[in-house]
Amino acid sequence: xxxxxxxxxxxxxVIRDLTTNSNDNVAARMxxxxxVEPGDRIAGELIDVYGPADALTFVETRTESAxxxxxxxxxxxxxxxxSSEDDLHDALARWSARLEAGNxxxxxxxxxxxxxxxxxxxxxxWPVGLSELGNHAPHALWLRGNPTTLERTSRAVAIVGARxxxxxxxxxxxxxxxxxxxxxxxxxxGAAYGIDGMAHRAALAEEGDTIAVLAGxxxxxxxxxxxxxxxxxxxSGAVVTEMPPGFSPTKWRFLQRNRLIAAMxxxxxxxxxxxxxGSLNTAHHAIQLGRPLGVVPGPVTSASSAGCHxxxxxxxxxxxxxxxxxxxxxxxxxxxxxxAVSDVSALEQRALDALxxxxxxxxxxxxxxxxxxADVQSALGTLGVRGLVEEVSAGWRHPRASRPPGN
Amino acid sequence: xxxxxxxxxxxxxVIRDLTTNSNDNVAARMxxxxxVEPGDRIAGELIDVYGPADALTFVETRTESAxxxxxxxxxxxxxxxxSSEDDLHDALARWSARLEAGNxxxxxxxxxxxxxxxxxxxxxxWPVGLSELGNHAPHALWLRGNPTTLERTSRAVAIVGARxxxxxxxxxxxxxxxxxxxxxxxxxxGAAYGIDGMAHRAALAEEGDTIAVLAGxxxxxxxxxxxxxxxxxxxSGAVVTEMPPGFSPTKWRFLQRNRLIAAMxxxxxxxxxxxxxGSLNTAHHAIQLGRPLGVVPGPVTSASSAGCHxxxxxxxxxxxxxxxxxxxxxxxxxxxxxxAVSDVSALEQRALDALxxxxxxxxxxxxxxxxxxADVQSALGTLGVRGLVEEVSAGWRHPRASRPPGN
Numbered sequence: 001x002x003x004x005x006x007x008x009x010x011x012x013x014v015i016r017d018l019t020t021n022s023n024d025n026v027a028a029r030m031x032x033x034x035x036v037e038p039g040d041r042i043a044g045e046l047i048d049v050y051g052p053a054d055a056l057t058f059v060e061t062r063t064e065s066a067x068x069x070x071x072x073x074x075x076x077x078x079x080x081x082x083s084s085e086d087d088l089h090d091a092l093a094r095w096s097a098r099l100e101a102g103n104x105x106x107x108x109x110x111x112x113x114x115x116x117x118x119x120x121x122x123x124x125x126w127p128v129g130l131s132e133l134g135n136h137a138p139h140a141l142w143l144r145g146n147p148t149t150l151e152r153t154s155r156a157v158a159i160v161g162a163r164x165x166x167x168x169x170x171x172x173x174x175x176x177x178x179x180x181x182x183x184x185x186x187x188x189x190g191a192a193y194g195i196d197g198m199a200h201r202a203a204l205a206e207e208g209d210t211i212a213v214l215a216g217x218x219x220x221x222x223x224x225x226x227x228x229x230x231x232x233x234x235x236s237g238a239v240v241t242e243m244p245p246g247f248s249p250t251k252w253r254f255l256q257r258n259r260l261i262a263a264m265x266x267x268x269x270x271x272x273x274x275x276x277x278g279s280l281n282t283a284h285h286a287i288q289l290g291r292p293l294g295v296v297p298g299p300v301t302s303a304s305s306a307g308c309h310x311x312x313x314x315x316x317x318x319x320x321x322x323x324x325x326x327x328x329x330x331x332x333x334x335x336x337x338x339x340a341v342s343d344v345s346a347l348e349q350r351a352l353d354a355l356x357x358x359x360x361x362x363x364x365x366x367x368x369x370x371x372x373x374a375d376v377q378s379a380l381g382t383l384g385v386r387g388l389v390e391e392v393s394a395g396w397r398h399p400r401a402s403r404p405p406g407n
Numbered sequence: 408x409x410x411x412x413x414x415x416x417x418x419x420x421v422i423r424d425l426t427t428n429s430n431d432n433v434a435a436r437m438x439x440x441x442x443v444e445p446g447d448r449i450a451g452e453l454i455d456v457y458g459p460a461d462a463l464t465f466v467e468t469r470t471e472s473a474x475x476x477x478x479x480x481x482x483x484x485x486x487x488x489x490s491s492e493d494d495l496h497d498a499l500a501r502w503s504a505r506l507e508a509g510n511x512x513x514x515x516x517x518x519x520x521x522x523x524x525x526x527x528x529x530x531x532x533w534p535v536g537l538s539e540l541g542n543h544a545p546h547a548l549w550l551r552g553n554p555t556t557l558e559r560t561s562r563a564v565a566i567v568g569a570r571x572x573x574x575x576x577x578x579x580x581x582x583x584x585x586x587x588x589x590x591x592x593x594x595x596x597g598a599a600y601g602i603d604g605m606a607h608r609a610a611l612a613e614e615g616d617t618i619a620v621l622a623g624x625x626x627x628x629x630x631x632x633x634x635x636x637x638x639x640x641x642x643s644g645a646v647v648t649e650m651p652p653g654f655s656p657t658k659w660r661f662l663q664r665n666r667l668i669a670a671m672x673x674x675x676x677x678x679x680x681x682x683x684x685g686s687l688n689t690a691h692h693a694i695q696l697g698r699p700l701g702v703v704p705g706p707v708t709s710a711s712s713a714g715c716h717x718x719x720x721x722x723x724x725x726x727x728x729x730x731x732x733x734x735x736x737x738x739x740x741x742x743x744x745x746x747a748v749s750d751v752s753a754l755e756q757r758a759l760d761a762l763x764x765x766x767x768x769x770x771x772x773x774x775x776x777x778x779x780x781a782d783v784q785s786a787l788g789t790l791g792v793r794g795l796v797e798e799v800s801a802g803w804r805h806p807r808a809s810r811p812p813g814n
Contacts, residue, residue: 091779094777250760297704
C-alpha cells in the first residue's frame with residue numbers, strides 16, 4: 001500500500017511544533033482543515049461518526065467500490081445523518097482532488113515557521129461556543145498569539161460593522177468596547193477596516209483581551225493595511241482562522257468566518273452596517289445560533305446605519321446604546337442555566353447521557369454512547385472545561401452539583 | 408322644578424351655530440364636555456347606558472337619595488360596568504360643583520364667537536378611531552377649521568416628538584411628512600414646539616391635511632408662540648380639542664390629549680424623544696390601543712433620541728426610517744423580506760471565488776474551490792447564464808466588469 005498524505009503528516013515531527021496535544025486525531029484534523037472548505041457538512045458527519053483519523057483513513061484508502069460507500073452511508077444514517085451515496089461520492093472526489101494537488105506538509109511547515117499553533121476540540125483553549133455549530137464546526141483553529149486568550153470567549157462579545165464606518169460609528173465602538181473591557185469582556189472581531197479595526201484598537205487601548213478571526217490562512221494577515229494592528233493583536237491576544245497557511249480569503253470564506261465570530265461569542269453587536277454589509281451575515285449567524293444580537297442605531301440619514309435599522313425592523317434583536325446594555329446581553333445568558341444545558345453539542349449530549357453518578361471508564365463510555373473513542377475524549381474535554389463532567393481516578397462521572405442532564 | 412343648566416343650553420339658539428346636527432344628545436354632550444375632565448370613566452359608563460341627555464338629566468335631577476344611586480349602580484352593573492355606589496356618589500359631587508360654578512352657556516357663546524364648531528359621535532366627521540377609547544372617549548370635539556379634515560383620520564399618521572428637537576429630528580420630520588402627504592396621509596400632531604410644530608409646518612408646505620390636537624380650550628391657541636402656525640392650520644386643516652372654551656391646558660389634559668392623538672390615527676410615529684419625553688406617553692397610548700407605533704432611531708450620542716431608543720428596546724414598536732416604512736404601518740403591509748447578502752448560491756459563490764482574471768481550467772477550479780467536478784460545472788453553467796463568468800478557450804474567468812470579492 002502506498003504512503004498516504006495522512007501517513008506523511010503523522011510521520012512529520014512538525015506537528016509537535018504546532019500542538020501540545022499531538023495524536024492521530026489532531027494530525028487528522030490538520031489534514032481535514034486543508035482538504036475541505038469551511039462548513040463542509042459531510043466531512044462533519046464522517047468525523048462525528050468515525051472520529052477524525054478513521055474518517056481520513058476512509059477517505060484515503062477507500063477502494064471506490066460501491067460497497068464501501070454504501071456501508072459508510074448506512075453508518076452515518078445509524079447516527080441520524082442524512083447524506084446520500086451521491087453526497088459521499090461527490091465529497092470523496094473533491095477531497096481527493098485537494099489531497100492530491102495540495103502540499104499539506106508544506107502548509108504545516110509554513111505554520112510552524114511563523115510560530116502558529118493548532119487548537120482542536122478537546123484543548124482547553126477550544127472555544128466552547130463552536131460546538132454548537134455541530135457538523136459545520138471547524139476541524140481546527142490555526143492561531144498566532146496566546147492560546148489562552150481563546151478561553152476568554154466564555155465572556156466574549158463580537159463587535160462587528162461596516163468597513164465604510166463614520167466618525168459616529170467609530171466613536172460609539174470606542175465607547176462600547178472600553179466599557180465592555182472594564183466589565184471583563186473579551187472583544188472578538190474580523191480585523192477589517194472600519195468598525196472591526198476600531199473594536200480591536202479600542203480593546204488594545206484598554207489592555208483588554210481581543211481576538212481577530214481571519215477568513216484566509218494564518219500566514220496572510222489580511223487586510224494588509226492592518227498588518228501592524230494584527231501584529232499587536234498577536235502580541236497580546238490571538239489571531240485565529242480555520243484555514244491553513246496558503247489559503248486566500250475568498251468571499252465564501254468570509255461568510256464562513258462570520259459564523260465562527262458569532263459562534264465563538266456570547267453576544268454579537270453590529271455597530272454600523274450598510275444595507276448589504278457583510279456584518280448582517282454575522283448577525284444572521286448569531287440569530288441562527290440563538291445568541292443575543294445587539295444593534296446600535298444611528299441617524300436614519302446615514303447610509304452606514306441603514307443595515308442596522310434593517311436588522312432592528314426585521315430581525316429578533318435588541319437596540320443597544322451603551323456598554324451596560326450590551327453587558328445585559330452577555331449576562332442574560334450567564335444567569336440562565338437552562339440555556340447552559342442546551343449549550344452542549346449533539347456529541348456532548350450523547351457523552352453526557354452515557355455518564356452516571358458512579359465513575360465510568362473510557363471503554364465503558366465508548367460502548368454506552370456508541371461514539372468513537374476520539375469523540376468521547378473530545379466531548380469529555382469540552383464538557384470538563386465547563387464543569388459538566390468530573391474526572392476521578394476511576395474514570396468520569398457527573399459532577400456532584402450537576403443536575404441530571406436533559407434536553 | 409328649577410331650570411337646569413341642560414334646560415338653559417337646550418333653549419339657547421347658540422347651539423345651532425355650533426353644530427349642524429343639534430338635538431338633545433348633542434346639546435347634552437356639550438354640557439358633559441364642560442363638567443368632566445377628559446377620560447372620566449364613570450361619565451362614559453352613564454352615557455353608554457342612558458345616553459348623553461338622560462344621563463345628564465339624572466345628574467341634574469337626582470334627589471341624592473341612596474335609592475337613586477343604587478338603582479343607577481345596578482343598571483350600570485347589568486351592562487357590565489363596575490362603578491360602585493361610592494364611585495357614583497363622588498362623581499355626582501364633582502360634576503355638580505362644575506355645573507353650579509361654571510358658565511356653560513358663556514362657553515358656548517365664546518365658541519360661537521370664534522367660529523368654532525362641535526363635532527360629536529354620529530357626525531360624519533367624527534374620527535372612527537376614537538370609538539376604540541370606549542368609556543374614555545371624548546364626549547365632543549371642539550373644532551376650528553374645516554370639519555371634513557377629520558374624515559381624513561381614516562388615513563392619518565400621528566407625528567410626535569420632543570420639544571427640544573435637534574436639526575436632525577427636524578430634518579427627518581420634514582422628510583417623513585412630505586413623503587406621507589404624497590402618499591395621501593393626513594398628519595396629526597400636538598402643535599408643541601419642536602417636532603410637533605415641524606410636522607404641521609411640513610404638512611402645510613406640501614399642501615397636505617393636518618390636524619392639531621390641543622390640551623386646552625379651543626379659544627386658547629397654545630403655545631402662544633405657535634399662534635400664527637395654528638391660524639394657518641385652522642385656515643387649511645383643523646385644530647381640535649375635547650375641552651370647551653375657557654379651559655387651560657394642564658398636565659393631566661396634556662396626557663389625555665395624547666390619548667386622542669393616538670386614537671385618532673392609524674399609526675403613531677415618534678421622531679425624537681428625550682428619556683422622559685411626553686411623546687413616550689402618546690406612544691404608550693398607541694400601544695394600549697393596539698395601533699402600530701413607529702420609532703425613528705437617531706445617534707446614541709443624542710439625548711433627544713434617548714426616549715426613541717428606550718421605546719425600541721422596551722416596547723412593541725417598529726424602527727422606521729422612511730415615509731415608505733411609515734406608510735407600511737398605515738396600510739398594514741408586513742414587508743419582512745429576507746436579507747439576501749448575495750444573489751448567488753453557496754456553491755456558485757465558491758466557484759466565483761476560485762475564478763481569477765486569467766482563465767482557469769476545470770481541474771484548476773476543482774482544486775481551488777474544493778468542490779466536486781460536477782458541482783463546479785453546474786455552478787459555471789448557472790453563473791454563465793447570468794454573465795457572472797466568462798468561458799474562453801483556455802477555461803473560465805471573471806467577466807471584464809465584475810467586482811473582486813471582499814468581506
